[in-house]
Amino acid sequence: MENYRTYLTEEEIPTHYYNLRADMPTKPAPLLNPGTHQPMTKDELVGVFCEELVDQELDNDTRFIEIPEEVRDYYKNYRPSPLVRAYNLEKKLGTPAKIYFKFEGNNTSGSHKLNSAVAQAYYAKKQGLKGVTTETGAGQWGTAMSMACSYFGLECDVYMVKVSYEQKPFRREVMRTYGANVTASPSNTTEVGKRLLEEFPDTTGSLGCAISEAVESAVTRDGYRYVLGSVLNLVLLHQSVIGLESKTAFEKIGVKPDIIIGCTGGGSNLGGLIAPFMGEKLRGEADYRFIGAEPTSCPSFTRGVFAYDFADTGHVCPLAKMYTIGSGYIPAPNHAGGLRFHGMSPILSQLYHDGMMEAVAYKQTEVFEAAETFANAEGILPAPESSHAIKAAIEEALKCKETGEEKVIFFGLSGTGYFDLKAYEQYNDGTMNDYTPTDEELAEAIATVPEV
Amino acid sequence: MENYRTYLTEEEIPTHYYNLRADMPTKPAPLLNPGTHQPMTKDELVGVFCEELVDQELDNDTRFIEIPEEVRDYYKNYRPSPLVRAYNLEKKLGTPAKIYFKFEGNNTSGSHKLNSAVAQAYYAKKQGLKGVTTETGAGQWGTAMSMACSYFGLECDVYMVKVSYEQKPFRREVMRTYGANVTASPSNTTEVGKRLLEEFPDTTGSLGCAISEAVESAVTRDGYRYVLGSVLNLVLLHQSVIGLESKTAFEKIGVKPDIIIGCTGGGSNLGGLIAPFMGEKLRGEADYRFIGAEPTSCPSFTRGVFAYDFADTGHVCPLAKMYTIGSGYIPAPNHAGGLRFHGMSPILSQLYHDGMMEAVAYKQTEVFEAAETFANAEGILPAPESSHAIKAAIEEALKCKETGEEKVIFFGLSGTGYFDLKAYEQYNDGTMNDYTPTDEELAEAIATVPEV
Numbered sequence: 001m002e003n004y005r006t007y008l009t010e011e012e013i014p015t016h017y018y019n020l021r022a023d024m025p026t027k028p029a030p031l032l033n034p035g036t037h038q039p040m041t042k043d044e045l046v047g048v049f050c051e052e053l054v055d056q057e058l059d060n061d062t063r064f065i066e067i068p069e070e071v072r073d074y075y076k077n078y079r080p081s082p083l084v085r086a087y088n089l090e091k092k093l094g095t096p097a098k099i100y101f102k103f104e105g106n107n108t109s110g111s112h113k114l115n116s117a118v119a120q121a122y123y124a125k126k127q128g129l130k131g132v133t134t135e136t137g138a139g140q141w142g143t144a145m146s147m148a149c150s151y152f153g154l155e156c157d158v159y160m161v162k163v164s165y166e167q168k169p170f171r172r173e174v175m176r177t178y179g180a181n182v183t184a185s186p187s188n189t190t191e192v193g194k195r196l197l198e199e200f201p202d203t204t205g206s207l208g209c210a211i212s213e214a215v216e217s218a219v220t221r222d223g224y225r226y227v228l229g230s231v232l233n234l235v236l237l238h239q240s241v242i243g244l245e246s247k248t249a250f251e252k253i254g255v256k257p258d259i260i261i262g263c264t265g266g267g268s269n270l271g272g273l274i275a276p277f278m279g280e281k282l283r284g285e286a287d288y289r290f291i292g293a294e295p296t297s298c299p300s301f302t303r304g305v306f307a308y309d310f311a312d313t314g315h316v317c318p319l320a321k322m323y324t325i326g327s328g329y330i331p332a333p334n335h336a337g338g339l340r341f342h343g344m345s346p347i348l349s350q351l352y353h354d355g356m357m358e359a360v361a362y363k364q365t366e367v368f369e370a371a372e373t374f375a376n377a378e379g380i381l382p383a384p385e386s387s388h389a390i391k392a393a394i395e396e397a398l399k400c401k402e403t404g405e406e407k408v409i410f411f412g413l414s415g416t417g418y419f420d421l422k423a424y425e426q427y428n429d430g431t432m433n434d435y436t437p438t439d440e441e442l443a444e445a446i447a448t449v450p451e452v
Numbered sequence: 453m454e455n456y457r458t459y460l461t462e463e464e465i466p467t468h469y470y471n472l473r474a475d476m477p478t479k480p481a482p483l484l485n486p487g488t489h490q491p492m493t494k495d496e497l498v499g500v501f502c503e504e505l506v507d508q509e510l511d512n513d514t515r516f517i518e519i520p521e522e523v524r525d526y527y528k529n530y531r532p533s534p535l536v537r538a539y540n541l542e543k544k545l546g547t548p549a550k551i552y553f554k555f556e557g558n559n560t561s562g563s564h565k566l567n568s569a570v571a572q573a574y575y576a577k578k579q580g581l582k583g584v585t586t587e588t589g590a591g592q593w594g595t596a597m598s599m600a601c602s603y604f605g606l607e608c609d610v611y612m613v614k615v616s617y618e619q620k621p622f623r624r625e626v627m628r629t630y631g632a633n634v635t636a637s638p639s640n641t642t643e644v645g646k647r648l649l650e651e652f653p654d655t656t657g658s659l660g661c662a663i664s665e666a667v668e669s670a671v672t673r674d675g676y677r678y679v680l681g682s683v684l685n686l687v688l689l690h691q692s693v694i695g696l697e698s699k700t701a702f703e704k705i706g707v708k709p710d711i712i713i714g715c716t717g718g719g720s721n722l723g724g725l726i727a728p729f730m731g732e733k734l735r736g737e738a739d740y741r742f743i744g745a746e747p748t749s750c751p752s753f754t755r756g757v758f759a760y761d762f763a764d765t766g767h768v769c770p771l772a773k774m775y776t777i778g779s780g781y782i783p784a785p786n787h788a789g790g791l792r793f794h795g796m797s798p799i800l801s802q803l804y805h806d807g808m809m810e811a812v813a814y815k816q817t818e819v820f821e822a823a824e825t826f827a828n829a830e831g832i833l834p835a836p837e838s839s840h841a842i843k844a845a846i847e848e849a850l851k852c853k854e855t856g857e858e859k860v861i862f863f864g865l866s867g868t869g870y871f872d873l874k875a876y877e878q879y880n881d882g883t884m885n886d887y888t889p890t891d892e893e894l895a896e897a898i899a900t901v902p903e904v
Contacts, residue, residue: 003461003462003528004462004528004529005462005528007459009455010455010456010457074831076455076456076457077456077540077830077831077832078831088529088603106558107831107832108827108831108832108833108868108870110870147831150828151540151828151831169873169877170622170870170873170874173873173874173876173877173880174833174870174873174876176876176877176880177824177827177833177876177880178827178828179828372629375560375629375630376602376603376630376631378529379526379529379530379559379560379599379603380529380559380560381560381626381629416560418560418562418622418626418870418871419870421621421622421625421626422622422625424625424626424628424629425621425625425628428625428628428629
């Protein structure tokens with residue numbers, strides 16, 4: 001019998017990130033200057049982002065980009081992550097399908113976010129910066145960035161979406177333990193925060209707003225740059241380690257997945273997971289079905305438009321061409337915090353637009369039902385975000401049960417739910433809501449997408 | 453360079469538990485009937501515990517006991533656990549010592565407790581029971597037992613020490629997610645609980661009291677037995693998988709530890725970690741220094757007496773010969789919850805009494821200081837319990853820095869601190885206390901040890 005867990009050796013940790021853009025026939029559209037609507041140049045971007053990260057963001061051609069040795073050394077603290085055969089889940093579902101997942105939650109940040117945080121902190125340090133600023137929704141990215149900054153000796157200022165700051169005080173303490181300064185967003189520490197608080201004093205915040213605050217805090221101080229944990233091309237580049245390790249592990253055990261599933265908020269997990277597989281598909285070397293699973297409360301892929309939009313509420317960031325439901329959309333306080341973003345990675349948006357992948361949306365309670373099924377079968381308590389992928393995988397496995405097909409279903413378990421117990425409590429108590437915007441609400445939000 | 457992490461293959465998961473008692477020249481003293489003060493017989497014990505577990509408890513002779521295939525299958529969900537070279541901690545301390553740790557926290561229970569929980573649930577199921585009752589302090593054991601019962605289809609009633617129940621509502625939700633019934637102890641659901649509440653209405657509870665309640669709940673109902681996560685010989689037997697895997701991993705990399713360190717409350721982690729190494733020492737095949745690290749707030753080894761005592765406050769359990777500070781001792785609400793037990797494993801107590809191992813006690817703030825040093829160096833946020841071992845390992849590593857010795861220091865990282873963020877918050881805020889009982893307080897508690 002095949003093993004439960006396939007671990008690569010440390011030598012098999014990828015030496016290079018894989019840049020999916022090099023294999024895309026239609027490249028993701030460039031970021032635009034919000035004032036001039038012209039493509040952002042390196043000179044414009046380096047005021048906000050670290051220089052080498054800007055190079056990575058703009059590079060649509062280099063297929064493989066070397067992972068610095070210092071970053072690989074940190075990866076060895078928690079990578080390679082296991083590829084797990086979900087025998088117990090298969091048995092519980094009574095499906096002939098083979099289910100696998102790549103488990104990215106076995107590190108203190110609790111998710112895949114650390115993969116990019118380490119790289120971004122490394123480049124910031126290399127550039128001689130004092131520190132970085134960033135935002136965090138559910139808290140995983142902020143925790144990851146705090147850990148990475150602590151390791152490389154950088155200051156780390158985190159703007160945390162207010163609803164998460166209040167619902168997840170423990171996340172805040174993890175960040176403080178790693179030396180970060182954590183501020184609830186919107187806050188009075190920035191101009192954009194002050195404006196928003198004046199207009200909506202009761203707002204629970206959003207990722208879009210926290211991004212605006214973090215960017216303002218970086219560009220108005222010497223020696224600081226802004227770092228972002230999703231959406232950007234450079235982030236998907238770093239997250240390709242997930243897919244690369246998965247591919248090597250599958251080759252080791254002689255298995256080829258038929259369906260590859262990931263949850264998707266800004267797209268960092270899904271983009272990293274599918275990258276090398278999608279590359280094969282784009283090059284005509286293999287075929288896979290790719291499915292992005294998102295919440296009905298924030299349905300960028302399934303109900304959004306493909307257009308240039310702001311990544312942030314304060315409109316200080318460049319415009320990105322992506323699936324979006326409008327930067328004016330302030331999502332309901334949905335506990336799957338990491339998926340509460342109105343837009344989607346330009347890379348994934350282009351691929352979706354080109355028909356290379358599918359998307360599904362799930363309600364919160366059905367996602368938690370899947371989470372509990374998974375937790376009881378496989379032991380691991382999943383993050384609400386990741387549970388969207390679990391739900392989609394279970395759906396596909398149940399289809400196989402009907403048809404008798406022995407498909408290989410592979411999903412990304414991007415994180416653990418140890419800091420989401422308030423949400424589990426609501427689910428256990430039967431008090432969880434299934435908020436989904438109406439067509440009118442959505443149309444109003446989409447109306448905030450600018451004409452470019 | 454040697455790898456950061458050494459993983460065994462699934463085939464290298466031990467097939468047998470190692471029973472250290474078989475190699476002990478002086479066996480641990482038998483449990484005594486609290487009424488007659490005669491050694492407990494199998495017939496007496498099977499009313500409380502599962503039958504095969506009683507056999508394991510009483511077996512001082514069989515060196516290796518087979519691990520059932522169903523238990524090994526579950527182990528594959530999270531084992532083998534990694535042996536980690538703490539390169540970053542070594543660098544941070546500037547020590548010539550080589551530091552290794554065995555990381556048992558990479559499962560949803562957050563600690564090594566799952567190793568015994570799975571075995572105990574398996575034997576309960578095999579015996580045809582409806583369910584089990586147990587107690588939990590910090591919550592790790594209750595979580596582990598909930599997970600194991602969910603897997604094997606058993607009911608699980610958990611009495612949770614009140615102070616933890618209130619400080620760790622999230623632990624409770626994890627248990628509920630795995631289908632357990634969780635009750636704050638002392639409670640009105642048992643006679644012993646009612647009595648204690650009458651006498652001390654404001655008590656924050658203790659492990660000793662929760663044990664009494666869980667035992668009463670098991671013996672007064674059909675189809676239930678009591679399960680315990682520490683102290684007992686059978687638990688140390690199951691936890692020997694930690695030491696066995698560690699030993700195999702060290703042999704693989706050709707390294708022999710000089711000093712082996714574990715935190716110790718009831719002794720399950722320390723006893724399992726050191727078992728095969730201590731066996732070598734007892735058989736004269738190798739020499740090691742063994743150090744148990746405990747909190748000054750509950751100093752059984754360092755300030756207790758070696759005597760027969762009750763394991764529980766209600767005095768319904770058998771008497772065990774052990775290092776104890778008295779079953780009447782109700783520890784201060786110390787956040788290192790898992791170490792808040794007045795007694796110590798009879799096996800470890802005998803070995804300590806025989807001069808085969810050492811013990812040290814640390815104050816809470818110095819333990820958290822060590823925890824933060826470790827977290828920032830190695831990434832992993834450690835449990836407060838485990839951080840006692842980290843503190844001892846750091847102390848030994850700093851001694852090596854002074855002497856220039858390149859000793860190999862090995863400690864057990866028994867769990868993660870994701871559910872201990874209130875304690876970290878206190879430490880970060882500077883409001884943590886260093887409660888240590890005075891000589892008078894301790895003498896008063898020790899006076900509750902019965903004359904046998």
